[in-house]
Amino acid sequence: MVAPDPATPGPAALEPPAGGAPPAADPPSRAFAIATAAMVVALVAAPHVGVYPVFLMKALCFALFACAFNLLVGYVGLLSFGHAMFFGTAGYVSAYAAKVWGLSPELAILAGTVASTLLGLVSGVLAIRRQGIYFAMITLAIAQMMFFFYLQAPFTGGEDGIQSVPRGRLLGVVDLANPLAMYYVVLAIFVAGFLAIRRIIHSPFGQVLKAIRENEPRAVSLGYDADRYKLVAFVLSAALSGVAGATKAIVFQLASLTDVQWQMSGEVVLMTLLGGMGTIFGPVVGAFTIISLEHYLADRGQWVTVITGAIFVVCVLAFRRGIVGEIAAAWAKRGR
């Protein structure tokens, strides 16, 4: 872990992004607090106004996954195309821990998170050796290697996956078979992860990450070890993706190949892009949008793939700031 040096503030004058990544729209603390409170209230109330808890839990797991992914792409500028490996690995390990070892859900999720953190460390050391497009291709290739590993490994159940994983009792007390209890646990995990990411971004460490994103040579010339910062960010992102994947495995009582496939890596990219890369709420909005879309198009065959792809194309061509980014930009214009 790189201890952020409090005596060294992040470089104040960042260069505007060179026509590339849209400027991060970070709400000031008060606006953030209000928006977060509103989001939490809405999520606490949602199952009581008729929203299906399983749907909400799925969306929350993906929202946390997308937030974790956004930490890397939005604030360090590293586009990983293999994040499904962390999501899926944690899912497999926590499902195995809960089912075969009989661990309680919190320990199972912890085990999954540890596994994805270690995988993040190993793959991160390799991937940060290259940048940009190569970084994307390398992460994709490593994730594909992990996919084939899980396809063949005896403990994953191959095409069937690990099924009927017990949800168990949280801390030996709360029975998670109750959907509402499970939902509030997922919500708590999501909010904790979300706030942790916000904290990371606003720490001196996060400022250095942004400096590296904007101008790596300059950050290096200021004495920051860019590779170490990138690696720590990569591992943090992998760990939080792992929390999301492990939670999803416990919620759905299933760990399967779907969660380690490259399509899943693409999906989290899409959620973040659609919601707004480098915005704190963007990935949440993106995840809820995409999961709803899939929910309503579930019986329309491959039209989901077509529409997903079309959203990608439209976002890249016309809508690069994403939903939240565009709203923030419009807001800033209005206030000027």
Place this chain on the structure above:
Amino acid sequence: MIEIFGIPMQALLGQLLIGLINGAFYAMLSLGLAVIFGLLNIINFTHGAQYMMGAFAAWLLLDRLGVGYWWSLAIAPVAVGAFGVVVERTMLARLYKLDHLYGLLLTFGLALVIQGLFQNEYGSSGLPYRLPSEFAGAFDLGFMMLPRYRAWVVVASVVVCAATWYVIERTKLGSYLRAATENPALVQSFGVNVPRMVTLTYGFGVGLAALAGVMAAPIYQVNPLMGANLIIVVFAVVVIGGMGSIAGSIVTGFGLGVIEGLTKVFYPEASNTVIFVIMVIVLLVKPAGLFGRER
């Protein structure tokens, strides 16, 4: 029967041949990616889908119009290449001033759209493509039977790769191309129409993918997802070779195909992953790739 390391000679040669054929496709696809990347700085994620479109074009020409294999070899790459030109003009051209990753995202989305549409239309199971009658039978090499079509694929892909290499490295046109890769603004100022060259280069790279698709049609089943998994392997090939050199991407493609084939003989469990493992090792030893330059 001759055995090498306890493996029957015939099995070894058989897998070597399959490896060589896979290598031929890796080489043609990574070559196309390298040519496109050189000039456009875009990693063309749609490459796998365009390879699939080539195979489907051949299948449709035969099934719907009765047009045979040889005509398909010419028509499919031109048709899919023309599609590529449209994509470049209408979409990719808007992205050149932005971060190169947007090109990756756009082509990824496009690949999903194309694959989804083909899956809706033709399902996900494979469609067989009848082997042209000229290629029925096999050459008896004494120690093994070499199916004629497979021999043709290897020879044809070597010729295509060599011709591409020759055009880029040894002709005037190729020298413009290489110059534009180094410094587009300067080449433009000499009166070369660089945007048009970029468009045609993309069309050419895409056509190459479609040509590989036509050649693959009689060997593998024609399937909407045939390019999706292949393209990830080809990405690993590209990372291993590095994209600095045309010859490098050809050699790496064939070499990795053969290594993959040999792995199937000696340690079948690893045959799916061996290329990725090699990629990891290359990244540790020579991050720029075997033939690459750091840029």
